[in-house]
Amino acid sequence: MKVQHKLLIAFLISFLIFIVELAKLQPFESLNSLFNELKFRLRGQSQVDTSLIFLYIDDNAIYSLGGYPLKRSYYALLIDLLTQLNVKAIALDILLTERNSDYPERDELLALTIKNSNRVYLGGSFANLKRSDKDTSNYSKLIEKFLIKANEKNPNFIKGSNFLAPFDELLNSCAGLGHLNYIQLNFPKEIPLIIQIDENRYLPSLSLELSRIYYNIPRDSVKILKNEIYLGRMKIPTKDGKILINYIAGTKGLKMYPVLDFVRSYDAIKSGLEPEINLSEFKDKIVFIGIFSEALGQVVNTPFQDKFPPTGIHLMALNTIIRGKFLTETTSTLNFILSFVFSLLILHLTLMKNISNIIKLLVFPSLVILIFLLFSLALFVIDISIPAYPAFAILFSSLLGVIYTFEIERKKMIEIESQRSKIEEMIKEKELKIIELQQKLESLKLMEEKSSLISNLEKTYDEVKELTSKFEDFSDFNINYEINGAELEGIVYSKGGKMEEIISTVQKVAPSDAPVLITGESGAGKELIAMAIHKLSERKDKKFVTINCSAVPETLLESELFGYEKGAFTGATQRKKGLFEIADGGTIFLDEIAETSLSFQTKILRILQSGEFNRIGGTEVLKVNVRIIAATNRDIEKAIREGKFREDLYYRLNVIRIHIPPLRERKEDIPFLVEHFLRKFKSGDIKVSHAVMIAFLNYDWPGNIRQLENAIKRAIIFARSDGRKLIQLKDLPEEIAKSAKGKIDIEEKILNSLREKKFSHSSISETANELGLNRGTIGEYLRGICFRNLYECKFDITKASLKIAGDDPDVSERVKKKLIDYIKNLIENIAQCKSEDEIKSLIKQKYKNLPLRYHPYLEEFAIRFQKGELTMEKLNLNGGDT
Numbered sequence: 001m002k003v004q005h006k007l008l009i010a011f012l013i014s015f016l017i018f019i020v021e022l023a024k025l026q027p028f029e030s031l032n033s034l035f036n037e038l039k040f041r042l043r044g045q046s047q048v049d050t051s052l053i054f055l056y057i058d059d060n061a062i063y064s065l066g067g068y069p070l071k072r073s074y075y076a077l078l079i080d081l082l083t084q085l086n087v088k089a090i091a092l093d094i095l096l097t098e099r100n101s102d103y104p105e106r107d108e109l110l111a112l113t114i115k116n117s118n119r120v121y122l123g124g125s126f127a128n129l130k131r132s133d134k135d136t137s138n139y140s141k142l143i144e145k146f147l148i149k150a151n152e153k154n155p156n157f158i159k160g161s162n163f164l165a166p167f168d169e170l171l172n173s174c175a176g177l178g179h180l181n182y183i184q185l186n187f188p189k190e191i192p193l194i195i196q197i198d199e200n201r202y203l204p205s206l207s208l209e210l211s212r213i214y215y216n217i218p219r220d221s222v223k224i225l226k227n228e229i230y231l232g233r234m235k236i237p238t239k240d241g242k243i244l245i246n247y248i249a250g251t252k253g254l255k256m257y258p259v260l261d262f263v264r265s266y267d268a269i270k271s272g273l274e275p276e277i278n279l280s281e282f283k284d285k286i287v288f289i290g291i292f293s294e295a296l297g298q299v300v301n302t303p304f305q306d307k308f309p310p311t312g313i314h315l316m317a318l319n320t321i322i323r324g325k326f327l328t329e330t331t332s333t334l335n336f337i338l339s340f341v342f343s344l345l346i347l348h349l350t351l352m353k354n355i356s357n358i359i360k361l362l363v364f365p366s367l368v369i370l371i372f373l374l375f376s377l378a379l380f381v382i383d384i385s386i387p388a389y390p391a392f393a394i395l396f397s398s399l400l401g402v403i404y405t406f407e408i409e410r411k412k413m414i415e416i417e418s419q420r421s422k423i424e425e426m427i428k429e430k431e432l433k434i435i436e437l438q439q440k441l442e443s444l445k446l447m448e449e450k451s452s453l454i455s456n457l458e459k460t461y462d463e464v465k466e467l468t469s470k471f472e473d474f475s476d477f478n479i480n481y482e483i484n485g486a487e488l489e490g491i492v493y494s495k496g497g498k499m500e501e502i503i504s505t506v507q508k509v510a511p512s513d514a515p516v517l518i519t520g521e522s523g524a525g526k527e528l529i530a531m532a533i534h535k536l537s538e539r540k541d542k543k544f545v546t547i548n549c550s551a552v553p554e555t556l557l558e559s560e561l562f563g564y565e566k567g568a569f570t571g572a573t574q575r576k577k578g579l580f581e582i583a584d585g586g587t588i589f590l591d592e593i594a595e596t597s598l599s600f601q602t603k604i605l606r607i608l609q610s611g612e613f614n615r616i617g618g619t620e621v622l623k624v625n626v627r628i629i630a631a632t633n634r635d636i637e638k639a640i641r642e643g644k645f646r647e648d649l650y651y652r653l654n655v656i657r658i659h660i661p662p663l664r665e666r667k668e669d670i671p672f673l674v675e676h677f678l679r680k681f682k683s684g685d686i687k688v689s690h691a692v693m694i695a696f697l698n699y700d701w702p703g704n705i706r707q708l709e710n711a712i713k714r715a716i717i718f719a720r721s722d723g724r725k726l727i728q729l730k731d732l733p734e735e736i737a738k739s740a741k742g743k744i745d746i747e748e749k750i751l752n753s754l755r756e757k758k759f760s761h762s763s764i765s766e767t768a769n770e771l772g773l774n775r776g777t778i779g780e781y782l783r784g785i786c787f788r789n790l791y792e793c794k795f796d797i798t799k800a801s802l803k804i805a806g807d808d809p810d811v812s813e814r815v816k817k818k819l820i821d822y823i824k825n826l827i828e829n830i831a832q833c834k835s836e837d838e839i840k841s842l843i844k845q846k847y848k849n850l851p852l853r854y855h856p857y858l859e860e861f862a863i864r865f866q867k868g869e870l871t872m873e874k875l876n877l878n879g880g881d882t
């Protein structure tokens with residue numbers, strides 16, 4: 001996908017999420033609340049300001065005091081006691097809207113106590129919020145003195161109506177009044193610090209009213225602006241008059257006492273007893289009185305507690321203000337930018353090529369979400385809150401990325417399928433054409449016409465072969481690993497193949513301590529075999545150390561293997577252990593041993609014989625118990641003959657000899673190795689095409705299994721980057737891909753092979769073995785090739801032989817002999833024939849195995865011979881020079 005497309009998609013997703021955020025759609029808002037809760041929890045709890053105390057009326061109190069509502073005289077008692085304790089303010093979070101006509105004296109007592117206390121702040125509540133201006137309801141004139149006037153107008157300030165106020169006597173006697181509304185009942189996120197009740201007058205929240213008291217600010221020094229409220233000089237950042245509640249704890253972080261304990265403590269002091277609560281701490285504090293009763297349903301959900309007293313919400317808001325730890329939420333525009341950046345990142349990651357689907361589907365989205373979470377949390381620690389909306393954009397983009405990836409793969413599969421069907425159609429068409437041409441050939445009389453028809457036929461044959469090869473490149477090859485493949489310690493091989501014997505040798509020799517010499521070409525798996533021997537031996541829990549003797553200079557090699565003493569050479573500042581010491585009890589694998597010097601070989605021989613050696617620069621004789629496995633890709637016997645390898649070391653090492661044949665000599669392993677490497681490189685369900693497998697089977701693999709491994713690694717990358725689940729010829733290096741076509745032009749292959757073998761006596765059998773065909777087939781092809789060339793060279797045997805021999809005059813004599821044999825055989829066979837038809841039917845009958853395309857050449861020769869146009873003399877066959 002192009003960068004512009006990614007940018008556009010990221011923009012559209014972010015825009016969509018932006019709209020969803022503005023629309024405040026329910027399921028998204030709920031998820032957002034969950035995200036908010038999570039952030040509060042991850043940030044952890046702390047203590048609420050010590051100047052705040054909460055006295056709560058719990059179920060126990062309600063029960064002991066005769067049920068709810070409590071007698072108003074009880075509130076009077078609490079206020080009286082708190083006043084005596086010299087608290088700074090008392091906030092009564094109880095709605096006392098109606099007088100109690102049965103006990104007017106209790107109402108009077110309460111009103112009087114409130115008046116005398118002169119520090120009681122009462123709460124009221126708007127039944128309706130956000131009603132239109134016109135809908136203002138009547139409210140008692142008595143509340144006017146508690147209102148805040150403002151010049152600033154803001155259409156977004158919350159408006160309230162139907163105010164449920166304390167009854168008039170209470171309003172008359174209290175020191176202040178605040179509303180108790182908050183927005184969202186379950187997990188209240190914010191509180192409107194002011195609610196508009198008419199043109200330019202606002203009722204503060206109980207929390208704002210008490211903040212004013214905390215800072216001793218007169219009511220007319222409260223200033224309301226669009227995005228802030230000033231208490232004197234103290235600035236409270238708001239958004240349309242609302243403040244986000246910065247929760248810092250559940251009930252554990254609050255200083256809170258049950259009212260019964262409070263009253264009992266008071267009585268205890270009076271009676272000279274030890275109080276349960278230290279009442280002296282109430283002095284100068286702001287005390288809230290409220291209900292905390294699960295039975296009455298007076299609980300709300302908060303981040304730290306799902307049953308939290310509603311009064312606690314006002315306490316949290318108040319704590320937010322007096323601590324000055326305001327929470328700011330990122331703006332929708334910033335959220336849009338974050339959504340865009342994260343969406344772009346995730347689209348880029350999920351649409352990356354050469355990455356497996358598992359990583360794209362699971363790892364990348366989880367990683368990006370984690371980054372977003374950590375980022376949100378880091379900001380939350382400094383009181384900046386990002387909502388969950390950018391996370392929705394991430395999820396949405398991941399989903400889109402994944403759908404896109406699968407869609408591309410699906411399209412590729414359909415494309416491959418349709419190309420395959422197209423090729424299949426073409427093959428059918430060509431095959432029909434071949435039948436048609438063959439029938440036409442039968443009916444033709446003149447050789448000139450036949451000749452052009454034959455070349456047309458051959459062209460069509462070649463086209464079919466070409467198409468078949470293409471077709472095979474579009475169909476996957478199924479490898480039956482479970483049935484015929486086997487594995488031992490990571491060595492993959494075919495059951496019943498050449499490697500089976502080697503594996504059984506490995507299993508037999510592993511338990512002994514005898515040295516092993518492994519020979520084989522580079523990349524054939526020598527190290528793997530050595531490792532298997534170690535793993536299958538008693539030494540498996542000890543070290544397997546490997547060193548490539550040709551990769552390090554000789555002096556370094558010795559210090560690596562034998563170690564050195566301090567001061568053994570310049571730079572030897574410390575004694576160092578060698579690999580032999582490190583591998584004590586285990587196995588050491590000396591790769592490319594034939595590349596070492598004779599003096600080094602002597603040291604190895606000593607270890608083999610006695611296990612003894614000296615560190616470089618040391619005199620102490622060290623002894624180790626190490627099994628030695630050596631390997632070489634050289635002809636070691638030749639090295640001995642040339643004096644480059646010690647014969648005695650050879651005999652010691654050669655006790656057990658394992659020769660690993662090169663891959664080209666055990667092609668039966670190839671399908672299983674392919675399957676093994678596809679799994680090893682976690683290719684998912686990528687397969688190889690038939691044509692690729694044919695190429696693999698035909699190729700010579702000079703670099704052996706290592707080369708095959710690398711070819712598959714590269715092919716997986718290529719196929720993946722093209723969104724294909726099929727490895728095709730175009731994914732292979734050219735020299736390997738080329739070999740897929742090797743088998744197709746069989747005539748050329750046969751001729752090349754015979755030429756290579758100089759048409760020797762055994763060349764036909766050897767070619768047959770090499771190409772996996774039988775001897776008879778090769779012979780018939782050669783017969784056909786001879787007659788065709790004879791015709792093309794105007795029946796000049798010498799010329800034709802030279803052409804068949806590939807212009808090699810030495811070889812052409814051998815070919816000539818063969819050609820003459822074929823001619824004589826034909827002449828003999830047609831001797832009795834009288835007519836052309838007889839000749840044709842005889843050739844059909846006698847040369848049943850001759851490929852059809854060569855029949856016309858034999859017929860032409862025979863007819864001309866019968867007519868006398870060709871004679872033994874003309875052909876120069878009577879002379880002794882043949």
Ligand SMILES: Nc1ncnc2c1ncn2[C@@H]1O[C@H](COP(=O)(O)OP(=O)(O)OP(=O)(O)O)[C@@H](O)[C@H]1O
Binds near residue numbers: 490524
């Ligand atoms: N039979 C096998 N099954 C699976 N993987 C194999 C097999 N043989 C070889 N390999 C793999 O092919 C690669 C080359 O093998 P290894 O290093 O053992 O060859 P080598 O003969 O020691 O090569 P060199 O002589 O270059 O060191 C390794 O990645 C190895 O895991």
